[in-house]
Amino acid sequence: MQSSRLRLxxxxxxxxxxxxxxxxxxxxxxxQLLDHKDFTxxxxxxxxxxxxxxxxxxxxxxxxxxxxxxxxxIVQVRGGNTAPHTIENSFRKAxxxxxxRSPSGALVERVKADPTLGVIHLTNVIANQGALPIKVGxxxxxxxxxSGAPGGEKDEACVKAGIDKIADQLK
Numbered sequence: 001m002q003s004s005r006l007r008l009x010x011x012x013x014x015x016x017x018x019x020x021x022x023x024x025x026x027x028x029x030x031x032q033l034l035d036h037k038d039f040t041x042x043x044x045x046x047x048x049x050x051x052x053x054x055x056x057x058x059x060x061x062x063x064x065x066x067x068x069x070x071x072x073x074i075v076q077v078r079g080g081n082t083a084p085h086t087i088e089n090s091f092r093k094a095x096x097x098x099x100x101r102s103p104s105g106a107l108v109e110r111v112k113a114d115p116t117l118g119v120i121h122l123t124n125v126i127a128n129q130g131a132l133p134i135k136v137g138x139x140x141x142x143x144x145x146x147s148g149a150p151g152g153e154k155d156e157a158c159v160k161a162g163i164d165k166i167a168d169q170l171k
Contacts, residue, residue: 036069037136043169044074047134047144047162052079055149055158062148062155064162065090066134069141071098071124079148086147093131093145093155095124101140105129105152130155134163136170 044066055062056079063086065076078087096104100119104126111117111127120127129152131145144162146155 036139037141038069039074039134039141039166039170041074043166044142044144046166047159048075048077049162050165051144051146051158051162052077054161055079055146055154058149058154058158060149060154060158062146062158063087063090064144064146064159065094066144067091067094067098067142069098071095074142082148089126089128089147090130090145090155092124092126093128093147093152094143095145096126096128097131097133097143097145098140099125101133103129103133103156104131104145105156108152128152130159132156132159132163134170141170 047066048064051064052062061079061081063076063078063082065087066074068074073091076087076091093104096107099122100107105128107120107125107127108129111120119125128147130147130149131143133140134142134144144159146159149155149158
């Protein structure tokens, strides 16, 4: 009888410990999904087309690139009569604007202030004016860049015209 009670007590203790341990474990957290906005390929194409057409109307042949929130190319067009390097430069400018969430020309000023700035050595980063971030409110969802006009400020003005054209869709 004694051994029967001990077995019953051991079983009760084991069951109680198992129950306590189970209750002590944290409940699995509910999955938290990211909620963000992205623009469509159609919007990106409008930005690129408008940037190229705006520069062309001003006598400049440019290439233009739009990158998404992760820096991936959404649309990239080499404009007619542009130099071969303009396609790469438009991408690097856009990548810079996306990476730093500010106009690519801002990096030019940072490098002037500190010529040893290490970020200049990051892949696809370039200290040239000509790209702007694309924002929904304060959230940067991509960037657009152009290259080929005689001066980054002219590239940037063409990109601004492209972003302005779709601004009403960025809400």
